[in-house]
Amino acid sequence: MATTHSLGFPRIGAKRELKLAQEAYWKGLSSRDDLIATGAALRAAHWRVQAGVDLAPVGDFSFYDQMLDMSFTLGNLPERVRGFTGDTLDNYFRVARGRSAPGAGDHAEGCCGGVAAGEMTKWFDTNYHYIVPEFEAKTEFQLDPSRLLAQLAEAKAQGVKAKPVIIGPVTYLALGKAKDGSDKLALLPRLLLVYAELLAVLAAEGVEWVQIDEPILVTELVPGWREAFERAYAALNSGKLKLLLATYFGALKENLPLACSLPVQGIHLDAVNARDEVTALIAACPTDRVVSLGVVNGRNIWKTDLEAVLDWLEPVARALGDRLWLAPSCSLLHVPVDLANETALDPEVRSWLAFAVQKLDEVRVIAAALRQGRGAVAADLAANRAALASRRVSSRVNNPEVKAAVARIDPALGRRQSPFPQRAAKQDLRLHLPRFPTTTIGSFPQTAEIRQTRSQFKAGKIDAATYRAAMHGEIERCVREQEVLGLDVLVHGEPERNDMVEYFGEQLDGYVFSQFGWVQSYGSRCVKPPILFGDISRPKAMTVEWISYAASLTDRPMKGMLTGPVTILNWSFVRDDQPRSVSCRQLALAMREEVLDLEKAGIRVIQIDEAALREGLPLRRSQWQDYLDWAVECFRITANGVDDETQIHTHMCYSEFNDIIASIAAMDADVITIETSRSDMELLDAFDDFKYPNQIGPGVYDIHSPNIPSEEHIVDLMKKAAERIPAERLWVNPDCGLKTRQWSEVIPALTNMVSAAKTLRATVV
Numbered sequence: 117m118a119t120t121h122s123l124g125f126p127r128i129g130a131k132r133e134l135k136l137a138q139e140a141y142w143k144g145l146s147s148r149d150d151l152i153a154t155g156a157a158l159r160a161a162h163w164r165v166q167a168g169v170d171l172a173p174v175g176d177f178s179f180y181d182q183m184l185d186m187s188f189t190l191g192n193l194p195e196r197v198r199g200f201t202g203d204t205l206d207n208y209f210r211v212a213r214g215r216s217a218p219g220a221g222d223h224a225e226g227c228c229g230g231v232a233a234g235e236m237t238k239w240f241d242t243n244y245h246y247i248v249p250e251f252e253a254k255t256e257f258q259l260d261p262s263r264l265l266a267q268l269a270e271a272k273a274q275g276v277k278a279k280p281v282i283i284g285p286v287t288y289l290a291l292g293k294a295k296d297g298s299d300k301l302a303l304l305p306r307l308l309l310v311y312a313e314l315l316a317v318l319a320a321e322g323v324e325w326v327q328i329d330e331p332i333l334v335t336e337l338v339p340g341w342r343e344a345f346e347r348a349y350a351a352l353n354s355g356k357l358k359l360l361l362a363t364y365f366g367a368l369k370e371n372l373p374l375a376c377s378l379p380v381q382g383i384h385l386d387a388v389n390a391r392d393e394v395t396a397l398i399a400a401c402p403t404d405r406v407v408s409l410g411v412v413n414g415r416n417i418w419k420t421d422l423e424a425v426l427d428w429l430e431p432v433a434r435a436l437g438d439r440l441w442l443a444p445s446c447s448l449l450h451v452p453v454d455l456a457n458e459t460a461l462d463p464e465v466r467s468w469l470a471f472a473v474q475k476l477d478e479v480r481v482i483a484a485a486l487r488q489g490r491g492a493v494a495a496d497l498a499a500n501r502a503a504l505a506s507r508r509v510s511s512r513v514n515n516p517e518v519k520a521a522v523a524r525i526d527p528a529l530g531r532r533q534s535p536f537p538q539r540a541a542k543q544d545l546r547l548h549l550p551r552f553p554t555t556t557i558g559s560f561p562q563t564a565e566i567r568q569t570r571s572q573f574k575a576g577k578i579d580a581a582t583y584r585a586a587m588h589g590e591i592e593r594c595v596r597e598q599e600v601l602g603l604d605v606l607v608h609g610e611p612e613r614n615d616m617v618e619y620f621g622e623q624l625d626g627y628v629f630s631q632f633g634w635v636q637s638y639g640s641r642c643v644k645p646p647i648l649f650g651d652i653s654r655p656k657a658m659t660v661e662w663i664s665y666a667a668s669l670t671d672r673p674m675k676g677m678l679t680g681p682v683t684i685l686n687w688s689f690v691r692d693d694q695p696r697s698v699s700c701r702q703l704a705l706a707m708r709e710e711v712l713d714l715e716k717a718g719i720r721v722i723q724i725d726e727a728a729l730r731e732g733l734p735l736r737r738s739q740w741q742d743y744l745d746w747a748v749e750c751f752r753i754t755a756n757g758v759d760d761e762t763q764i765h766t767h768m769c770y771s772e773f774n775d776i777i778a779s780i781a782a783m784d785a786d787v788i789t790i791e792t793s794r795s796d797m798e799l800l801d802a803f804d805d806f807k808y809p810n811q812i813g814p815g816v817y818d819i820h821s822p823n824i825p826s827e828e829h830i831v832d833l834m835k836k837a838a839e840r841i842p843a844e845r846l847w848v849n850p851d852c853g854l855k856t857r858q859w860s861e862v863i864p865a866l867t868n869m870v871s872a873a874k875t876l877r878a879t880v881v
């Protein structure tokens with residue numbers, strides 16, 4: 117009984133082998149064959165470590181993104197890259213990144229006659245970003261199964277018990293964008309023909325099971341989309357192979373009867389987030405159907421409580437017999453590869469953790485306990501029990517002072533002294549800014565030299581003083597450049613930060629960080645989320661020295677730069693033993709101390725980034741308000757302890773605000789800088805006087821592109837902004853930080869931005 121499987125494995129490699137290979141290829145430093153070989157070696161290695169499960173995924177590997185892979189498999193290429201006569205892989209990278217090569221390892225490189233990159237958007241509530249499929253009313257599909265077939269052949273040759281993995285048609289359609297505003301659902305019949313053809317090809321290869329991912333089933337579906345599911349799966353039920361319909365990231369709720377009614381041979385449920393649906397699912401499923409339960413959390417890095425899982429799973433397993441399958445809750449794409457590499461991690465904390473390799477082993481142990489009895493895995497269970505017990509009682513996890521401080525939180529902590537109009541008047545007197553003040557979002561280019569210097573410092577090859585001097589040099593360069601450019605509110609440029617979240621995680625008590633815990637964010641770009649394991653406190657100031665040094669170099673206002681509590685939370689691996697809201701309040705108190713220390717050090721403008729506030733929204737709208745309430749409360753705790761004269765900025769780099777504008781306004785930052793450049797300022801409609809009374813810096817150019825915006829273009833955009841928002845409340849700034857850009861792009865772009873602000877001051881009354 118109990119077949120085990122894996123829904124997907126991280127592809128970047130335990131030491132980021134794929135990232136290095138991609139970037140070398142894009143820079144022209146290695147050949148196509150080298151890249152292909154690295155891909156094959158990674159797949160082989162990943163199948164080897166998955167040998168402990170009965171069925172391993174095939175097709176989960178990608179050279180950039182699994183949605184983009186699906187677009188190529190379905191022959192859904194944007195018009196602009198059709199007819200390309202070069203190599204298919206290069207064309208694939210043209211869609212992913214704009215023009216294929218040369219260029220640095222960043223997302224969009226489209227310029228100078230190249231092609232525009234596909235739009236990128238985050239995958240459900242993760243920090244992974246996919247390339248959005250593009251549709252038009254006239255879109256035709258054409259099957260190209262070559263990628264899947266090649267990987268299937270590879271798997272077979274290596275003796276892998278293969279289960280091809282594809283994105284399901286409804287999720288694929290739902291996540292794509294109709295470029296001409298047409299009805300995407302009208303494409304479903306055409307799309308299904310290609311899916312049916314694909315399944316037939318796989319069946320002809322002798323494939324028994326295909327995993328078809330439909331995570332959209334854990335969200336609220338509008339009526340047309342429920343019918344789409346019915347039509348789709350009726351059309352794909354050929355009897356030639358078996359379909360495992362995979363849902364993950366949450367509960368099915370009202371979609372449970374729909375999911376169970378579809379004519380598939382198996383269904384996967386995220387039994388971590390939706391354990392209370394297991395009984396209903398089994399009751400609603402036809403008795404010949406496989407029920408796959410995701411019993412190990414594929415989104416966090418904690419060891420599973422194996423005995424607790426067995427306690428509820430054993431009766432379920434007896435009832436289901438051979439129909440039970442076991443897996444992690446979702447693809448392991450969102451966790452790091454292998455804990456075994458973390459030799460520097462504190463051994464006690466390490467004993468509490470499981471990365472992808474360890475999570476699959478947990479699935480194996482659970483299955484063995486079900487098949488042969490707990491006695492057969494007694495040693496594994498004992499070790500697991502001991503680790504969890506040590507975590508529960510650890511004094512490093514529990515800090516009574518922090519718990520008491522959270523209990524003492526009073527709404528007054530989150531309130532500014534005066535309402536915005538009074539604060540704004542006082543800030544004007546202190547800052548003396550011109551109309552249309554210019555600023556940037558914080559980071560300046562993270563050059564190879566900066567990263568190498570940090571790498572040497574971390575490896576102990578240079579000492580702290582040398583590192584500090586080098587970073588001071590970078591800060592000084594950055595300040596001088598900004599003075600020459602004529603920017604009004606300066607930043608220090610963030611050279612000392614590896615990442616806007618990891619940097620703070622490294623300095624807060626209650627966090628540990630890994631050496632190789634990389635997780636793909638998009639393309640070749642990775643993040644190493646720090647691990648929030650205990651009650652959070654701030655042993656000492658984290659940014660004051662750097663910001664004060666920067667401020668000492670100039671007479672202009674220097675903006676202090678912090679990451680907000682909600683973003684730190686959402687981009688960390690966080691505790692599973694207390695609500696996220698509690699961890700967030702602890703972060704909020706720690707970051708509040710930093711804000712107050714910056715203020716004490718004479719910093720008059722402080723930016724608190726909340727780039728991931730929207731990302732934390734629950735997948736279901738019915739749960740949004742609860743999240744938004746505590747998220748806004750946490751921001752307010754961090755930000756609002758300052759005097760009226762201190763100007764608080766926040767930054768968010770996404771462009772959908774309509775549905776959460778009341779919460780954004782409730783944060784009560786004096787200035788918010790946002791992404792707008794790609795929407796032609798239209799989204800500022802959400803920020804009319806009633807809904808958003810404070811100051812706004814609508815991003816005037818897209819930092820993801822190396823294109824240099826012209827002065828006219830910026831003036832034009834800002835004039836559109838001024839039609840919607842009074843000029844007195846407008847700032848001029850880029851969309852987001854400049855860390856992934858080169859200085860050679862930043863200087864001309866900001867030069868034009870500053871000229872545009874001058875023109876606006878002279879021409880807009």
Ligand SMILES: Nc1nc2c(c(=O)[nH]1)N[C@@H](CNc1ccc(C(=O)N[C@@H](CCC(=O)N[C@@H](CCC(=O)N[C@@H](CCC(=O)O)C(=O)O)C(=O)O)C(=O)O)cc1)CN2
Binds near residue numbers: 641
């Ligand atoms: N956490 C987080 N999530 C986010 C964003 C973000 O900024 N942070 N931005 C949005 C877009 N996502 C992004 C995610 C990653 C990167 C990014 O630039 N990542 C870097 C890694 C950044 C980093 O941690 N750098 C470290 C380590 C760098 C490194 O690889 N060092 C080399 C040596 C240096 C060298 O030779 O380059 C080594 O250790 O081997 C440092 O600077 O210290 C990358 O993949 O290249 C950008 C955007 C959404 N989500």
Ligand SMILES: [Zn+2]
Binds near residue numbers: 727
């Ligand atoms: Zn941003």
